[in-house]
Each structure stands twice: as structure tokens, then as C-alpha cells.
Amino acid sequence: MTRSKSRGTGRVTLQHVAEKAGVSPITVSRALRGERAVTPELVERVRVAAEALGYVPDPAARALASSHSNHVAVLIPLLSNTLFVDLVENVQRTLRPAGFQTLIGITHYDPQEEEQLLREQLAHRPAGLLVTGFERSEATRQLIAASGLPCVHTMETSAEAGVYCVGFSQHGAGHAITAHLLAGGARRIAFAGAQLDARVMQRAEGWRDCLRQAGCHDAALEFLVPQPSSLGLGAEMFQSIMATPNPPDAIFFCNDDLAQGALLAALRLGIAVPGRVAIAGFNDLPGSEQMVPPLTTLRTPRGEIGHTAAQMLLQLMRGRPVADHCVELPYQLVVRGSTVAA
């Protein structure tokens, strides 16, 4: 089939489908988008014609005409923490079948970078936004508001009206881990945190509150470092914590990689776990069950968060009402050998 127009791209367009189906292009557009107000028979005819021609709608033309692309902008801090990989995978798994493309922006926990990324993503006129937590620059917050786009926050929850979020109680989870340590007989329970983003600090708060309730809180047992968490850092922190004059009998690490590093350091140093010190992590990342001893941790529902947040966003992008603005998902304590002797 030759095209006569000067700039013809050889692409099958709405026009072609319309001719084949014997209707107007606009009807094809409506039929294919599943807009009501089109006779079922016509819809069928259009569908057959589109199929026969192998028609693929042009996202750029669609975006230009409707002022919304089929992109969804996703902002996450990192991809090097499995946590966010699980989140992203589930977001994509949910959004793709619905016809949405994911635009992934990695902020590295940097508010400036998040702002810059969002600007670039916004230029693409995404249909929706998926962001991590609530901590961001005022400018970013305003960009989001001014965009008028549906936006779902992940990982944390908020009671604020009009804010959409899917997460779990970071505070409650921190509390739960600490309570488990207390139940095991520990009294001097340390908190070891890295990165120090808002969620880590909420877990610290949970730890603090739990220990205060039990009358065992000791501010000297809060160890915080701003570096990104890693096994190496966990090993270092463990060693320096155990070298303090009056070391703890249990340590709650804010992330499993830190705790894994601590377990390996304990092995090297010949410090018995949980005999001399119990160790707990957070997130239940790959490998934690393989540690020696296996790591007690808390399984966070990041996969489900990704799925649920994407579904909520889908509802919002379709202009449908959402029952729950804020969905709080359950987490699960996973008790293993690092806190309970075999």
C-alpha cells in the first residue's frame, strides 16, 4: 500500500482503520478506548478492522491531543535495595496490562534530584504519579499539586485528608521488632540506623516508644549514621557498638543488609549470636534466611504495596472514586535463630 502524503510514515493510523471499518476516525477512537456511546456492533466492526490492520495507537499523538500520556512517573530512592525492586516490579506488573508505561526516576534520597527528575517526568505529561513517602522539597510538593495529577504515596501512611497512600506502619513495625526482642529477655536493646530517611526514623520512634513503655529506654543505645546502608557498614557498626563500655544485649538494625553484615562480623569476632547479643533486621531481604544463624526480621509488604498503589492510581487516573484514601497493609514478624537460640 503506497501512501501519497509527503510525510507519510508508513504507520497504520486511525484513518486507515476508519476506512476499513466504514466509519469516521472519531468513532474508531471512541470504540477503541472503550468509551460508551458507541453501538456494540460498531465497536466490534472497528475492533476487527484494527486487528486486521495491526493498528497500534500512537502514544505521542494521543498525548498531544489529550494532554496526557500513558506514562506513569515513579519516584523511588534506590534500586540497589531489593525493597524498591519488588515495589517497582509489582507496579509494572499492574500498570502494564492497563496500558501504562512506567517512567522510573531514582532520587538517591536527594530532594534536589527528586525535584529535577519530577520536572523531566512532568514534561512527558504523565497520567499519574507514584512517589515514595512524604519527605520532599517544598518545590516538589508544589509541582505535584500544580500538576493536578493523581498521586499515590507509597511505603508510609498518613491520615491527612486528600492524600492517597499505601504503606504500613513503620512505627508499629519498629515497635513489634523491639517487643519481640524484649520478650526474648533482652533489656539493653540498641537501635542501629543508617541512611536516616523518614521511614528509618519512624522505626526508631517505634523502638523508643516500646522501650519507654517497658521502662528500658536508654538514649545512649541509639546509633545513627547517615551513610547508605550496606553489609560493610553493618559490620562496622556492630563492631563499634560491641566495643562500647557497656554493650547492648540485643540490636535492632533498621535494614537487613546492616544486620547481615553484623552477623558476619560476629562470626569473625567470635561473638555468640544470640547468646551474647541478639540481632534483628528489617524487611526480610534475600539471604537473611541463609545467614548463620538465620536472621530474625520483619517482612514488609512492599510487593503488595506496589500492586495496591498501582491499582489505586489506576482508579484515580480513570476518574473513579477510591474507597480508601489510605491503605495500611500488614507486615509479618519473622523469627529466626539470630534472636532465639535453636
Place this chain on the structure above:
Amino acid sequence: MTRSKSRGTGRVTLQHVAEKAGVSPITVSRALRGERAVTPELVERVRVAAEALGYVPDPAARALASSHSNHVAVLIPLLSNTLFVDLVENVQRTLRPAGFQTLIGITHYDPQEEEQLLREQLAHRPAGLLVTGFERSEATRQLIAASGLPCVHTMETSAEAGVYCVGFSQHGAGHAITAHLLAGGARRIAFAGAQLDARVMQRAEGWRDCLRQAGCHDAALEFLVPQPSSLGLGAEMFQSIMATPNPPDAIFFCNDDLAQGALLAALRLGIAVPGRVAIAGFNDLPGSEQMVPPLTTLRTPRGEIGHTAAQMLLQLMRGRPVADHCVELPYQLVVRGSTVAA
């Protein structure tokens, strides 16, 4: 400023910049894209006007008019292997400043899924393609060829003419690890592979060739399982390999996570490493240096591959010639305690 047109979106357009700069829209377009054939003074005037108005080009309009978006489609097997996270991060770091958005497709090593993802990405008329290795369905291959888009292959190299690639010698790397094990005195050296993608099999080939040259090859010491690699799988494989009638004195695992799992299993089973069996991994992933004993491995240049491949693609997308169609980057053997007694 009120807009009179009925569908005005409130967006600052080329038109506005043109009026402000006192030139035609087309000149603005050319000036901003850095096309030559525009007087430097005009370029400057346009730039100032655009800046003042906060003009952001509309990618959708641009894509529609030019039939190319500023997207680059990236296809990778997984995000749960740090390897590919490093690759993607470096790709984005290189492409973003040049004005390109990355579209990430995760194939899960499934040719069908890769094909489907590519179709979706192609609908967005990306400016270029970045794919992993050379193993894919014939249909996918044809989609790539028919698209006429510049395409750079990563992780592996190929001498084939007209094929752009940036990688390292998987065969050579497998050979190097094996040679190191041989040099340490091992003679019964096993290869333990999972996933069994093309690159793993090339490493296996390197292991085979090295041992044949040394006259030590034993086909019974090749252990292959198709499951995705993980610490748990590594532990299982290690245990079953050591339970064979005539176990090896060294094992080369095709990925660090398997080897890490093996080291932890050895610890649990009380099997001395490297005393009774030496263990080597591949990739140098996070945590390997923290293992007990630290894991000998081979550091692969995936970050540099991402950067170099993105740069090559940038050249191609700009229509500039590329000196080397095929860039082979160096890897580095990292010798640690799991193969050499302290």
C-alpha cells in the same frame, strides 16, 4: 496572560517564545535544538526568551512531528541482580543529561516477554535501543531490524559486522577464574551454574577450555540448574555437590549470590573453605567481601558497560559515526580468602 484559543492548555509554547524573541517559531525550534544554520545572536536571543518564559519543549509534540521521541528503550532480564541495577543506573546517568528518558523493560529472561515489551516500547517511537546480550526470539530480532533504530547490545561482545556492542569476554572471565583455582593447586574444579542464560554458558565454556588445556576436565563436575540464582539455591547446590561420591576440591559458581549461599552452607555444615574446598563466585556483588571467609570473585565492569553503551548509543542517535562497533572492557580478578588460605 489569558489564552484565547478554545483548547489552550496554559502551557508555554514555541509560539510564545517566538513572539517574545521576535522571530518565527521555526527559528526557535532550530535555535533550541542547537541546529546550525542559525545566527549566534539569534540563538542567544531565543535562549534568553525561552529562559524568561520557563519554556519546556513538549516531548509528545516533538515525537509526533519528528516521529522520534526522546525515549531510549532498555531491555534487561532482571532488576533483582545488582549487576543490572548498576548497568541501568549508569545508563540513566549518561542519557539524562543528554535529554533522554529511559524506558525500562524487565524480561525475566523470557523471550516472549521481551518481544511483548519491545512492541510496547516501540509504540513510543524511541530514539534508540539498549538490549542485553544476543539471545532473543527471531521475531524480536526482526522487530529491532525493522525499526531501523540504533541498537547497542550490552554485556557480551560479538565480532559480527554492523552489530554494536559493549561488554566483556564472558569466556575469558570464566577461564580466568578457573586458571586462578588451578594455580591454587585445585585439580577437581567444578562449575556450578544456574539460570543458564547465554552468558552463564559462555563462562562454563571458559571453565571447560581452561581445564581441558590443563588436562583436568571432568564433565561430571559440571552442575547446571535452570532456576534463577539465589543464596538459597547456592546453598542447596553446594550441599548436593559435596555429597557426591567424589567431591571437587574447588567450585566456581557462575554468580556471587550462589557462592555466598555456598559459603554460608559450608559454615553450617562445618566444611572448611578453602581447606577442603575452594569457592569462587562471579561479578563481585555487595556483601562478597564481608563473607566468612571473604569471597574470591571477578569484578565485572557493568557500570562502565552501561556508561559506554549509552555513549555509543548517543553517538548513533545523533547520526554520528562510531569508531568501535564493539567495545570489550576489562574485568578484574579479586582474590580473597575463599580460595587462598589466610
Place this chain on the structure above:
DNA sequence: CTGAAAGCGCTTACAG
């Protein structure tokens, strides 16, 4: 429920 017209914001190809 269906359609003709206009427009989304850019770039291509052609003139000058």
C-alpha cells in the same frame, strides 16, 4: 449515538 472541524505543539520539506 455519530461526525465534521479544529486543534494539541512541534518539525519536515520546500522556498527564498
Place this chain on the structure above:
DNA sequence: CTGAAAGCGCTTACAG
């Protein structure tokens, strides 16, 4: 080196 015209492939808003 600069510009007026046309077009990219859709959807919006307005009629009927």
C-alpha cells in the same frame, strides 16, 4: 540563514 505552509496522528468540543 530565515520563514510560511503543511503535516505528524490523535482527541476535544460542538453539532446534529
